[in-house]
Amino acid sequence: MAKYSSDHPIFYVTVDVAILTVHDDELQVLLVKRRNEPYAGKLALPGGFVDPDEDLTDAARRELREETGLTDVPFEQLASYGAPGRDPRGRIVSVAHVAIVPEPLSARAGDDASEAGWHAVEPLLRSRGRLGFDHKQIVTDAVERVRTKLERTTLATSFVAEEFTLSDLRSVYEVVWGHPLDPGNFQRKVTKTEDFVAETGRMRPSQGPGRPAGLYRARRPGIHPLSIPISRPQA
Amino acid sequence: MAKYSSDHPIFYVTVDVAILTVHDDELQVLLVKRRNEPYAGKLALPGGFVDPDEDLTDAARRELREETGLTDVPFEQLASYGAPGRDPRGRIVSVAHVAIVPEPLSARAGDDASEAGWHAVEPLLRSRGRLGFDHKQIVTDAVERVRTKLERTTLATSFVAEEFTLSDLRSVYEVVWGHPLDPGNFQRKVTKTEDFVAETGRMRPSQGPGRPAGLYRARRPGIHPLSIPISRPQA
DNA sequence: ACAAAAGTGTTGGACTTACACCCATGC
């Protein structure tokens, strides 16, 4: 097949990844400080240009690995952003993705990128001008996506370590939704929901007062639909 | 700002629109027959290249208008598809959208496009090779999106005319979900759900046996969240 | 003993489901 040359406009395509975690009772997103123009000095989502023979998903996975060293992390495509003026360098469409990383593994930021670090989402979204490009919008959309996915999928287990207590898991919901949940009701619902969590039989060594908590693990890795959804309290 | 020239790979960006409707008790999608290579003779979603100064949303709206003559139709971005080999002409990323058009206005296909026509979704998705590119995947994703959005938003009213009976509305759910719904329970749920439908006070002139049905209209145009979701029967 | 976290029981109310049943029309 002959090389395609036409008068169709030329685009560049990037992937940006909103890597989210829960840390210190806050929903946080991994951001890099930009060194170069445009938006030098501003914060931005990790991302980069898609390689010539690379699928969009592979490009996002590559970015994720470069920034966090993590592989096998659940992520999915979020949306694409391509307003004409969004990047002064030309016509650039960004295919944004969302990824969820567990809290304990998230302490370390990327080694490859320049000054990658975690930032609490709430103050970021209230602020103006801290994020370059249209990345504030992307983060907004990513958070909304995660909020709704918590309700109907097993996504929450992606936020916690391989073994976790139900309090750990409950905290994920409380932080992401911004509402406290009844511990007892949460316990019942989670344990009664099929394919969500499985007991390990062991206990977490107690770290303070209170009865020691049972350790659980996700029944299946990744994001799966829940037979019984976790109800989200109204605002 | 200087023109951007770099060694980053060059892409072309298209928008494709899955325009869905319910007709003859079937979920249908508007497709065009391709005249040119690649995939000449195959069916494909209407779509085209994004113009140099056009936003992705505007490009999708333009395609929608060119194919159906309709404006002010609710639509939203679905996902982007950019596998390296998906288009032999080069590296082309398609930003797919979903649009819903009302049944009565949908009889006429586009005048601009070549042989646009409605096709039932189910046999299409069961078949092999009738659709060009990766458009079968896009249609699959579009249908899944619509199925879940019916549950939690007012999307269903976008499938019916401005004035409709509750049977009309119920039929949308039944066709899209592939399950019959209890007419009585549906009635109650829809009328009790806030911001969903409003009575007109008038009746539909009867067209066959049976008690004449009340005419309703959507309380708000477009797609809005439902305070009380319509429950989806399990398979 | 006391506080705190984990986990179980209970209860009233909301919602759903599966019908029965009445209403209004065409034939």
Next chain:
DNA sequence: GCATGGGTGTAAGTCCAACACTTTTGT
């Protein structure tokens, strides 16, 4: 009258939110 679709009533079962209460630890 009878079939058909529109619409209301109703009762059993399920689910849920709230909160009391028990269990097991640290201090």
